[in-house]
Amino acid sequence: MQSGILRPALATYTALFLLFLYGPMIVLAILSFQSIDGGPQFPIRDWSTYWYQHLLGLAESSRVSQLPVGESLVRSILLAFMTTVVSTILGVMSAEAFRTKFKGSGPAFYLIILGMMVPGVLVGLGMALLSNTLGIGRAWWSTSFVLHVVYTYPFAFLIMLAIFNRFDRTVEEASFSLGVPPAQTFRRVTFPIIFPGVLSAMLFSFTLSYDEFARTLFTAGRDLTLPLSIYGTFSVEIYPNIFAFGVLTTLFSFTLLVIYGLLMKRFTAKASRFSGQEDAA
């Protein structure tokens, strides 16, 4: 679009916007290499990896207590894994159900979507009250887990809904017409075709759960998850070890993203070997 000044102005603005998005993380990453006697601010006294060693428990005793990330990391990963499995299964099932028209599909849709809309602090509070009243102990693997699924299942559902919208039903019918029963058809035809969507739903569920904290706050009981451990340090003074942790956890998330990308690429490469190479023939 020819609009004279508008285009470069918007381009500049977008660049500034990206700086606004990334600035704090960049500063945080720089400060994570602060020296042992430096604070969580500028100037950098000396470049060092001290706070990384401190985080991993490799530094000799220090005035700053170590971040309690070890066990909580394991818990968070386990919790995210459980959440991923359950919410992906529920998401695929519900989206499959929505391929049939039935009465009440509107309210059912909104009931599911509500899960990603209700503030975590509210359902967290409700679950805490409920478990108190029923005398059920709160723990990350029970009360927190069910709330994480409430949150991630709508995302998985929406992703699968979009995938099924583009899904060509006739391949399933072709399979039936070859005498293949519905269960086998799902396993051999439907599932392989929707698999990229399933992978996306899993990635979403895992990251959302791994990072979820409002829903965990009141429901995790005594054993903390990773975000809770981090939140605990907010009230006290912060040290660059938190920054080091931030860098590492970001790297972890990107590793997940890369694994997802590789799986996706491998899958689509396999698929494109069999389709879409019109001109190669």
Add this chain to the structure above:
Amino acid sequence: MSAISTDPRATSAQTAESPALIRERKDRRRALGLLTPGLIWMALFMVLPMVMVIYVSFWTQTTFAVNSDLTTASWERFLSSSTYLTAIWTTLRIWLIVLVSTIVVGYPVALFIGLFVRNKTLQTALLVACVIPFWTSFLIRVIAWRPMLGTEGAINTILLKLGVISEPLTFLLFSEFSVLVGMTQIYCVFMVGPITFMLGRIDISVIEAARDLGASFGTVFRRIILPLSLPGVMVGSIFVSVMVLGEFATAASLSGRKVNLLGNIIVSQVGSLKWAFAAVAGVVLTIIITAVIALALRLVDLRKEM
């Protein structure tokens, strides 16, 4: 179905159930069967807890415990306390400011990515660049504003070095300002995405035709671009609203306890075992959010836009 049963053709074959009816019922039963686990999950772990919040808000609060004698005492105390009423006002104010600022900050970006960048690869790359920060931990993104805005933080250091200021700016951190900046940065992605999506759908030839007919960019924007992007703004507003209204962590870590949202009230009341008060705050928050979503859903059909 009623249309069929009133059909004279159908009445002649009413003796036996038609295979079509049986198949239809089977399909419906299968759909409900597939949907039931999810709906039960939502009913037990979302609806029931929310009902519990409403119920407990009428319980009797003693110093360290609650009991199930019904009373409106917590409500009366909540609604007559200036602390709590201020929290409602703060929540609404912060929500509105953040909502407006995410639109103001995000819209031009969406305009650029969705309308001005027509190279698909570049468009995707820019969108991915906007979404990537979402992939790092929420709490880390919040805490990252501290070394940025602090008195010895990046901004003050740079401004001092440039000689723009001689004393560090102290209002940057531990103020309402830092909360607003933090929230805007964290949530504006949810505004940029939907708007870009809507703008990307606009047929560029429509705009070019209008320009050829002599319409100024202002006119084109007002008559074509703005109306077509409004559903995106609405969807983005729903996302941002539900997230900001339920917020407490950003305020807790960036305001230095100067900003107390309803979320913060809930957290602090739970911390001191004042469950009934927390529940009252929860119900108030629910009412606010329901009102906001209901208003937004009147303006946009979420199911259609997704």
Add this chain to the structure above:
Amino acid sequence: MLTLSQISRFYGDTVALDGVDFVVPEDTYMSLLGASGSGKTTLLRLIAGFEEPNHGEISINSKRIDGQAPHLRDIGFVFQNFALFPHLSVAENVAFGLRYRAENPLSNNSEILDRTQEALKLVGLDGFGHRGVGAISGGQRQRVALARTLVCEPRIVLLDEPLGALDANLRARMCDELRAIRERLGVSFLHVTGSETEALTMGDEVAVLANGRITQSDAPDTLFSQPRTAEAARHMNAWNTFDGGLCGDALSNQEIAVRFDQMEVCAPGTAPQDHLSLKAQYLTGEFNGPTALSFFRASDGSLLQIIDHLSQPRLPDLIEGQDYDLHFSSNALRQFHGAA
């Protein structure tokens, strides 16, 4: 033998099929001709079991199959868009049914391989097994779809506009091949199409579906020269159908049909005494190479066409906008009582 009796299908208030009676005999190539939206795809989907009729019965060899799950019906289906499995190779597509079907699945890999090769050879795709289904042309995909269906030896094969997605050249070639393959296997094909040429070329028998019913089912030449209903005549795209009253009171209130090539044109009032005639205005002509079409409008507004073969021209020079008499021998006339 596939028998449909009184098959009806509604979608809400819309009637797609309204009491279809239809028989596909053994070892027959049956064409089913219908305009788009006539319900011909619905009919195939009902037979295959992807949908169920609102009433009526479908049976094969007098055993009812309606109500049965589609995978138990043993009926092959070739889709218009081929519906190949995009994630599998050509050979895996063909072997799919043998491997995973509910009844009598094969587990012996060498047997599956043999049968797959055999099926691919049958459709002329020998050596294409390792290819991806996206790496082959439209005509080849069509053959894969066919091989995939035939290898399972279904009791009958339904083909839903199987040539619709192919270009004209390929269509002509596939026509011959489909017939040849069917004759070799001896299984019945039910081929649905919207093109009368395709239906007449391919079918041992052709059925015409109109207004939700089978209006006529006959051998192609019988159907073409002696349509029994106005609908059937219209579907041949070679008959003028109009109100008999235009030719005088004797035929009033009857719908009649005269073939394009059996009508003559002459100046008003000069029609032979022993011919029936009607007045019509010449609209325009259309030159199609070996044939030429002339269009006329009768006094009640109906459009009439007359075909002229260039080797034997029989029409006078026509002037647009002028009235002529169209006449024809009473032998050429077909009357439909109670139709329309």
